[in-house]
Amino acid sequence: GAVVSQHPSRVICKSGTSVKIECRSLDFQATTMFWYRQFPKKSLMLMATSNEGSKATYEQGVEKDKFLINHASLTLSTLTVTSAHPEDSSFYICSANSREGRTYNEQFFGPGTRLTVL
Amino acid sequence: SQQGEEDPQALSIQEGENATMNCSYKTSINNLQWYRQNSGRGLVHLILIRSNEREKHSGRLRVTLDTSKKSSSLLITASRAADTASYFCATALTSGTYKYIFGTGTRLKVLA
Numbered sequence: 001g002a003v004v005s006q007h008p009s010r011v012i013c014k015s016g017t018s019v020k021i022e023c024r025s026l027d028f029q030a031t032t033m034f035w036y037r038q039f040p041k042k043s044l045m046l047m048a049t050s051n052e053g054s055k056a057t058y059e060q061g062v063e064k065d066k067f068l069i070n071h072a073s074l075t076l077s078t079l080t081v082t083s084a085h086p087e088d089s090s091f092y093i094c095s096a097n098s099r100e101g102r103t104y105n106e107q108f109f110g111p112g113t114r115l116t117v118l
Numbered sequence: 119s120q121q122g123e124e125d126p127q128a129l130s131i132q133e134g135e136n137a138t139m140n141c142s143y144k145t146s147i148n149n150l151q152w153y154r155q156n157s158g159r160g161l162v163h164l165i166l167i168r169s170n171e172r173e174k175h176s177g178r179l180r181v182t183l184d185t186s187k188k189s190s191s192l193l194i195t196a197s198r199a200a201d202t203a204s205y206f207c208a209t210a211l212t213s214g215t216y217k218y219i220f221g222t223g224t225r226l227k228v229l230a
Binding site: 034093 | 153158159160163206220222
């Protein structure tokens with residue numbers, strides 16, 4: 001299956017700093033990538049849909065200025081948590097759809113990034 | 119937003135028993151997928167079932183889909199301790215956005 005990587009896998013930062021998380025599709029081109037966050041023992045909550053070359057579409061309740069998403073190429077999307085606070089601590093997971101075909105395809109998930117804000 | 123609810127929230131069974139998890143969703147879908155997640159790890163794709171399919175099998179996994187009831191079930195037969203994980207259903211809406219909405223998840227514990 002296709003591989004999606006995330007970097008870093010784990011990050012600890014001080015309150016007020018910004019953190020960038022990268023999501024890469026390693027062996028396929030991803031027209032669309034998705035960002036989720038997951039609190040402990042909870043489900044994944046979709047934060048935003050990232051489309052290559054255009055602005056991200058954010059889900060209701062997600063602050064656009066807080067969570068900056070850039071999808072500059074067909075293999076890379078970045079999520080920047082700006083001015084992070086302890087309540088932003090979470091597990092962030094990205095996923096990507098293959099560009100091939102127009103049908104709904106399996107989503108390929110990255111391994112996740114655990115963010116801890118002190 | 120949460121599209122699906124899973125039932126039960128937690129399930130504890132003995133090794134060798136079957137485990138059944140249910141997922142209900144609210145709006146029309148194009149397909150539904152089941153994922154597994156070990157504690158603190160990423161997601162592993164298990165099965166995708168399309169809206170025009172009723173049942174699919176993969177090894178010890180059996181998934182059913184009832185679009186009239188807006189529900190799906192995941193059956194794991196002859197469970198093993200290694201099956202201990204959280205299981206999530208995710209639905210792809212028919213709106214053309216390709217996005218998936220996850221259910222609340224079932225935490226399965228298989229006792230050796």
